[in-house]
Amino acid sequence: MQTSLKIAVVGSGLVGSLLAIYLKKAGHTVHVFDRSPDIRTIQFSGRSINLAMSHRGWRAVNDIGIGEEIRKIATPMDKRAIHLVGQPLTYQYYGQEGECIFSISRGVLNRKMISLAEEAGVEFFFNSRIWDVNLTEATLHIGETERGAWEDLKYDKIFGADGAFSRVRHRMQRQSMFNYSQEFLNIGYKELNIPANPDGTHKLDKNSLHIWPRREFMLIALPNLDGSFTCTLFMPFEGENSFEALRDKETLEAFFATHFPSTVDVIPKLVEDFFKNPTSTLVTMKCYPWTYEDKIALIGDACHAIVPFYGHGMNAGFEDITVLNRLMQEHGDDWKTIFSKYQQERKPNADAIAELSYRNFIEMSSDTADPRFLLRKKIEKWFSEKHPQLWLPLYSRVTFSYRPYAEALAIGDHQKAIMDEIMAISGIEDNWDSPETERRILDLLQGIPK
Amino acid sequence: MQTSLKIAVVGSGLVGSLLAIYLKKAGHTVHVFDRSPDIRTIQFSGRSINLAMSHRGWRAVNDIGIGEEIRKIATPMDKRAIHLVGQPLTYQYYGQEGECIFSISRGVLNRKMISLAEEAGVEFFFNSRIWDVNLTEATLHIGETERGAWEDLKYDKIFGADGAFSRVRHRMQRQSMFNYSQEFLNIGYKELNIPANPDGTHKLDKNSLHIWPRREFMLIALPNLDGSFTCTLFMPFEGENSFEALRDKETLEAFFATHFPSTVDVIPKLVEDFFKNPTSTLVTMKCYPWTYEDKIALIGDACHAIVPFYGHGMNAGFEDITVLNRLMQEHGDDWKTIFSKYQQERKPNADAIAELSYRNFIEMSSDTADPRFLLRKKIEKWFSEKHPQLWLPLYSRVTFSYRPYAEALAIGDHQKAIMDEIMAISGIEDNWDSPETERRILDLLQGIPK
Incomplete structure (x- = not known):
């Protein structure tokens, strides 16, 4: 004591x-x-x-x-829900079955x-x-x-x-x-809102972290208990697609209709909230x-x-x-x-x-929309399930473990180097779960901390 | 106006x-x-x-x-004077003949x-x-x-x-x-002094920047008009050879006798100045x-x-x-x-x-005492004199030119990569000024900004 x-x-x-x-x-x-x-x-x-x-x-x-x-x-979220323009909604699970992060x-x-x-x-x-x-x-x-x-x-x-x-x-x-040191990103963010349905249910899947990845900018939505979602729009302060460029109601609505068509019906107070809520900065x-x-x-x-x-x-x-x-x-x-x-x-x-x-930011705003990234994740998941002692994916080590962040960063870099080699194999799309791919990863893992 | x-x-x-x-x-x-x-x-x-x-x-x-x-x-200095323990004094010229920096x-x-x-x-x-x-x-x-x-x-x-x-x-x-951002070095510094001779002349060569390079620490001396030199001791705050370790007169005198024997006669007020003058920090x-x-x-x-x-x-x-x-x-x-x-x-x-x-710091405290570094400098100087349009050494671009520092850094990195290859040539000590070496540098320079 x-x-x-x-x-x-x-x-x-x-x-x-x-x-x-x-x-x-x-x-x-x-x-x-x-x-x-x-x-x-x-x-x-x-x-x-x-x-x-x-x-x-x-x-x-x-x-x-x-x-x-x-x-x-807290509301459990076991996956990302990825919204692409003109494509069906897809889900990317965060971890093993039952592993969740929680929106609060x-x-x-x-x-x-x-x-x-x-x-x-x-x-x-x-x-x-x-x-x-x-x-x-x-x-x-x-x-x-x-x-x-x-x-x-x-x-x-x-x-x-x-x-x-x-x-x-x-x-x-x-x-x-x-x-x-303090270093600001050139990207700011703004809070928006998806209200609950009249019966109190959620307008989107409530156990997902929703992402509308658009490379230089993205919208995300996380569920609340009351049926609503808190949305966050991340985008550059200046430039073509930027907070600065969205100066009036017409531009804003046209921007959302083009880039986030699936949100138009679910964010009714877009214009009001956008111009009322502050644009905030992001600092490291x-x-x-x-x-x-x-x-x-x-x-x-x-x-x-x-x-x-x-x-x-x-x-x-x-x-x-x-x-x-x-x-x-x-x-x-x-x-x-x-x-x-x-x-x-x-x-x-x-x-x-x-x-x-x-x-x-790159992973959320760009990679989640990239089929090559999804293949990479699929290979990692497949290998990790076969060899749980040899491969814990970076996201899981950061989020679903108590291992030091510094270890996660270091091992994540090793894993990335290995996956870069695997992804460069010609025809990997068709052989991603072949014994040769497994063998190759095992070879590459030699000498790398587990 | x-x-x-x-x-x-x-x-x-x-x-x-x-x-x-x-x-x-x-x-x-x-x-x-x-x-x-x-x-x-x-x-x-x-x-x-x-x-x-x-x-x-x-x-x-x-x-x-x-x-x-x-x-x-101002007192012109056209060279470094390098003081090594038990070895004769050597000089390293800064630039072409007539190029000087000035001690003030x-x-x-x-x-x-x-x-x-x-x-x-x-x-x-x-x-x-x-x-x-x-x-x-x-x-x-x-x-x-x-x-x-x-x-x-x-x-x-x-x-x-x-x-x-x-x-x-x-x-x-x-x-x-x-x-x-502000980032402090773990190295501090302290001012010391070499007084003039009774007749007002300098005790060491007055047209040199004197360096006693000892890797983790070093002493330097720059001439003044009145015949004195302002000396600066750079060393870590903590550790084996550090300001912290030099706590008393005996330790200090023994340290200087071991590492800077040539200074013992020329820094008469070592103990007094060392304990009177502050230990200052270095920040970027x-x-x-x-x-x-x-x-x-x-x-x-x-x-x-x-x-x-x-x-x-x-x-x-x-x-x-x-x-x-x-x-x-x-x-x-x-x-x-x-x-x-x-x-x-x-x-x-x-x-x-x-x-x-x-x-x-590495160049001054370590490289200046390294024969490989001197050879590298010698090759650069030789090539630069043969091809002044193709090779301006980094130190000269920083110090004896008005070219932007950013350019000096970028070109300096290119030059370093080239010199790393040249220095790796077996037998370079004997062939440093051969036509083959010249040819090799010219080849390596292809595509590199001059």
Whole structure:
């Protein structure tokens, strides 16, 4: 057991509120600060992308005993549903039979997590803006405005769970030897909505993550409990097919009629939502170190914000908590060791999921529409079922396993090199499940970590 | 001619003061702000590395008519002098006969530049700390402390020439879509000193850049006008041979006796300077965009801080000014176009010199001590003299030409690939200047940009 401490968590988002539950249940006094109002009292922002909770996320909520509560608000998705213009709908299964990712509304989950944290005894302070942090003293500077009067609150530890634009990190960044990068994509996103049928059922298959892949841009839709889907349109800010180009109702409607004809009947408030909802940016943020002595630690997006194309932002943040919790159990009151091992263990994995997420835009927006990609996936699945000890597909290793992300990235690159060779075999379309193909993959696997 | 404007330059360093001269001579009212006292009134910091001014730097000072003044404080260096333990001193010439880089004390040059700027009519405001900038209004917020009272000063344009930790950039960084990275090396540096002989002469050859290459660490020495040398010790912060390991007088003296025996007699104040002077960090900083509408522009280290191993930090910053000045002449009062073309033209070149500088630590600290590297250089020089239209060595293209850095990087990589093949030829040591070698290089050059 650890000695009970007074701990501040900055940020009441998903990672902040789950971390608060863990810390509270570990015996600490936990105060959570957020610059925003209580999300349970306000409307959602209209700038959200539904979450895709998978193994790593589930483990973190299960381990602290709130998995059952979360499952009630989650919709399983076992496949991608691919919508191509003028072609029948096709399905691409994510994993083995029974393996699913789960669609959850970010807002619904966040409200639930805050309530669960309060029930656990965590205290929340909303509308409380942190302007600065004294790192050596673990003191928060809180106030109405950046230049106005501030109140100083002293803690034993402070966790920065305050997202990609973290104020806690902002202070650490001004230390010497702090490595940092932020890189924005030229692609933005906008939230749209497919409402439920009048009887509350879903207008599209509810156990699929729907994708309309159009190469430079794509639309996706994830199911909600109430029969609706939260849609996200990803496209460049500028250029031919871009947010900039969709300036008025006529252009927008013509664009959707051309590129997303199957959505015209199911997104009734397209024009209203498109021009009302903000166009949001996508950033990859990396930094190091993540901790300051035994006083301050960053967690989740505050130290590794990634683009959403692998659906792992929350899962990676929750896995930070799993690792931190394990280290707290192993090292008791030795917070210096806990923080040091935490950042050393997590940093390479955060970098790996950042890279995988960045790459996955291509997979979602282009590859899913490519018959060669489908053949590749089919071969991988066939071989993997024959030799489960030798081949776990990359997607499964990332999503349906607890293996480190860095391992997934490295082995995924090996597998890709092998599959590139296999796909180059002349006539592979007809011999994809032949003994020769199997033999060739086995040969190529020699010397490669399983 | 441009319409006369009121322009603020933040930072009175080398780039800030040279830019101020250019702007003043272009007819503008120019105010330069610096958080520090006037460098002409204070002692130097003891954390400097001597500058190596080369073609790009000279062009910028010549074009505005102050080249003659600067030449008076510059010492030409036409070669590296390589000091190996137990071996005779060797020299490696930088370019063709007569091609030199010039050693200048940063402090001496900065004092001179400020005086020249004042003579030109620029106004300086020292001890004036900029805490924030209003980008859209081009207003500086100045005050004693970050949280105290601020004065607001409004300008037509603001240039951020305030270095790697720029406050102006700091504000731009908080804009959406601002890409940024800062990455520290694990290598730090410390200034040391070789004083002049009693008669004012230099203790080592004064027309050489002296290097004591020791792989993971190295010492360099650059001549000053007064007969002294400014030395810089580069080494890791931690590990076997590191700043951390040199904790006391005895360890330090033993270390120098072992690794730099030839310096023992010429650095008399080793112990005093080593423990008095700070250990400084080395950072590569990249960002984009560099400008905000037609109001704000970053320049020099404020938008592209690089490590010092190519001696091009100042040269690259001065080249920013050359480009900006050319665009001011081409586009008159169309500052939007000036700023837009400025950043588009300079960004790839800034990235290229950052990469070249990063790589050059290996060349300086390891390759210069490697006979294979010397052979490689010898072959390049020989071929280049035979075929000057076909082969300009990388160092010469960076240092003794005005070709874009990005071109130097790209062509340098091609040349390296060719030289890797040449060096792999069996018996090349004996046939390095044979007709076969010449023929082989010519063959390999086919299809490669000259």
